[in-house]
Each structure stands twice: as C-alpha cells, then as structure tokens.
Amino acid sequence: MNIKTIFAFIAVLILFSNTIYSQWVKGKGKGYYKLSAWNIQSDQHYTDTGAIDPNITQGQFNISFYGEYGLADKLDVLVYLPFFSRSYQNDVLSGTTGDLLTSGDALNSVGDIDVGVSYSLFKNKNIALSTTLKFGLPVGKTKGSLQTGDGEFNQLVLLNLGMPFKLEEIPLYAKVYTGYNNRTEDFSDEFRVGLELGVNLLNEKLWLIGRLDRVSSLKNGSLSAQNNSQGSIFANNVEYTSAGIEAAYYISKKLGLSFNYTSAFEGRIIFASPSISGGIFLDVK
Secondary structure (H helix, E strand, C coil), X not given: CCHHHCECCHHHHHHHCCCCCCCCCCCCCCEEEEEEEEEEEEEEEECCCCCEXXXXXXXXXXXXXXXXXXXXXXXXXXXXXXXXXXXXXXXXXXXXXCCEEECCEEEEECCCEEEEEEEEEEECCCCEEEEEEEEEECCCCEECCEECCCCCCEEEEEEEEEEEEEECCEEEEEEXXXXXXXXXXXXXXXXXXXXXXEEEECCCCEEEEEEEEEEEECCCCCCCCCCCCCCCCCCCCCEEEEEEEEEEEECCCCEEEEEEEEEEEEEECEECCCEEEEEEEEEEC
C-alpha cells in the first residue's frame, strides 16, 4: 500500500486529549483551559483491509491549546488550536550496509483549528444531556506527502449524555456520545460513537478516565484512500476502534496535570501504534 495513505492520527488528539465531548457545560463565566503536547510515531499501519503492514517510520507532534468558556448558563464556546504541528518522516537506511537510501523530511506549521459551541438540553443532579457543534478549519499546511491538516472544512454534530454516581462513596461518572461528521473536498462522512468512564480518587485530587471510541466511514466520498488529490498522509475512509486511559491530577483546586495514552486496536488506513500526550490545565469552576 502507498505510504501516503497512512492517516497521521491528528484527529485522535482532538478526540482524546480534550474535553470536547463534555456532557456538562461549564456555565456562565466558568471555563476549562489546557496546554498540551501530543506525539505518535509508527513504522506500521492498518491497511484498507485491516491487516498490518510496515512503513517508513513517520510521526506527528503537536503542541496545542484547548479552551472551553461559558457564555451563558447553558451555552459554552470552545476552541482547539494546534499552534505548532510537526509532521515528519525518518531517514531510510540500508539493512545490510547502513547506507542512506532516502533522506527524511519534516514540515512545521500550525495545524487545523477547531471552533464550536456546546448547548445544555437538560440537566439535573442525576443526568445531563447536551449537544455540540464543531467546525474544523483547514489551515494546516502541505509539503509533498507531509501535512499538518487534511485540507477540508468539516462540521461535527454530537449528542452527549452523562451521569454522575457513587460506588461506596467513591465519585464516578459515565458519558456516552454519538455524532455525525460532515466532510467536504470529496472526503467521506463519518459516524462516531464513544463511551467514557471516570473515577475520582485521593480526596478528589485524581481522576482516572477510560475511553472507548469508534469512527466509521460512510464511504460516500469520491477521494481515493490510496492517493488523494492533495498527496496527503490524511487518507479518505479512515476507520478505527480505539481505547485510551487518562490521569488528571489537581495540584490545587483549579490547576492540574494530565497524561493520556491511546491506541487503535483495530482499524483501516491508520497508524498501528499508540499515541501519548501530556499537559497542564486550569479548571475554573
């Protein structure tokens, strides 16, 4: 399979490193802000049949800002800004002589930006229902087979459901979401569904969060998954099921640190390696 078909997994950063699917809106004057770094590097990928094939070692590194702010009691605005995005490919060396066969390359730029709103449909002490509308702005750059964005303007609509509860006085919560991602530039649309479970430990200082997510392509676009018109590593008809775990530790009531590990355990046209991220956040309640 052509190396350019490998999807660089930037979308996973958006999906797993932020609270973009938050079922509980922040409320007027409250907010959540996070500065984080994310990286994935892989020498193998899932093909369009779901098999795993080797590839030249490629990677993606992002430094990003994510923020949510409550404009009103039921309305939040949100932004995801990868202000530094690096797409790279390592040197290819001969396995017998060690000679350089192909020089590596890299592209540094801003990545695709996401802006959106979340609106609370219903909320009481036992359940929260909200909807999210997010726009993906294609401001990333392209250099040959390297890209820091997919070059298409997408609109993601989500319906989110959350429920807090306790187990032997230990605070927990569960969240589920489902959504539809409308994509342009001949990319196929996507159906998304996910589950999140969190537990609060150490006198509310530590949150341990597990996530399970599925992205399915509707395969209604005309862009080839093997060679799209932009020569991009962001392929069409990407699909995956992934699992992740995050630890968020509050240094104070507002300030904290987080670490995330996420991997796709099955997929189509996507890296077959885990991603890691870490960051510092400010939670204004």
